Amino acid sequence: MNHQPAPAARPARPATWLPDPLDDALLRYWDGYRWTFHTAARPTAPPAEAEEPRQQTPNPPARPDVAAALDRVRGALVGSMKEINLLPDHLQPEERVLALASALGDGLGVLACTDRRLLFLFVGILRKQFLHINWNEARAVRYDQSTKIFAVYTTKPTKRAVPALAVRVAHLEDARAVAHAAQTASAAPRLDVI
Numbered sequence: 001m002n003h004q005p006a007p008a009a010r011p012a013r014p015a016t017w018l019p020d021p022l023d024d025a026l027l028r029y030w031d032g033y034r035w036t037f038h039t040a041a042r043p044t045a046p047p048a049e050a051e052e053p054r055q056q057t058p059n060p061p062a063r064p065d066v067a068a069a070l071d072r073v074r075g076a077l078v079g080s081m082k083e084i085n086l087l088p089d090h091l092q093p094e095e096r097v098l099a100l101a102s103a104l105g106d107g108l109g110v111l112a113c114t115d116r117r118l119l120f121l122f123v124g125i126l127r128k129q130f131l132h133i134n135w136n137e138a139r140a141v142r143y144d145q146s147t148k149i150f151a152v153y154t155t156k157p158t159k160r161a162v163p164a165l166a167v168r169v170a171h172l173e174d175a176r177a178v179a180h181a182a183q184t185a186s187a188a189p190r191l192d193v194i
Contacts, residue, residue, distance in 0.1 A: 022125060026082060035125055037107045039082050063088050069100045069112070073174060083110040083121045090121060090130065099181035101174035103150065103167040105129050111150065111167055113181040118152055120167050131165045141182050143175040150175050 013030060020026035020039060029038040066087060084100065087110065091097070096115045103111035106129040109122030118141070119132035133152045140153040142163075148170055151163035169175040 023082075028125075037124055041081065063097070065096045065098075066100075069097045072177065073100050073102075083123055086123060087112060087121060090119065090132075092116060098185055099178045101150075101169050101171065101178050103169050105131065105167045109167075111169060111178055113178045113185060115185045118165065118178070118182055120165060131167075133165050135182075135185060137164070138182075141179055143169065143172075143179060145172060148175075150178065 013032065015032040016030055017027040017040065018030050019042065020028040021035070023039075025042055026039045027042050029036045066084065070084065087097070091114065095117075097112050098115060099113040101111045103109060103120055105120050105122050106127060107122045107124045109120060109129065111118070111120050117132050117134045118138070120129065122129040133154065137154050138152055139155055140157045141151070142153070142157060143150045148168050150167055150169045151157075152165040153161055154164045155161050157163075169178070
């Protein structure tokens, strides 16, 4: 009997950007085996063949405060543009966005500091996550550089305290910008930014 090892399983479809199955306005990355959380705006016209490849910037948000905060982001927001474009739907009337950062909660989304609250928004294929803390509820904001966890507490932070909002922010400068905006927006001496 001739025993030959089975060939390695090949992906059913090669890795590529494909139309998002849930949103016609987006492309979603297929890694060869499954859909990922990485999305991009779907181009409306095919690119010219002779053009040099260039980095495509997504459509700027319609709100000037979101666009200004987006310009100040130092880290990459790749994969978070869908959430940034949806952010105005989650803002209260006259609420202004002061700072943004790419953050990881249930998926890669956006952490936004406004003049009224801190919020995290993630919209995935199967689930969504929306967390927010109003400044009158916040007692402390902490960023742990070793774990890259950005946490907001509604009680005094102790070893046993559980944060009301905790997400991973990979870029220290973005975490500092959000924390600084939080400290400025809250105008409350009880807010402890570490």
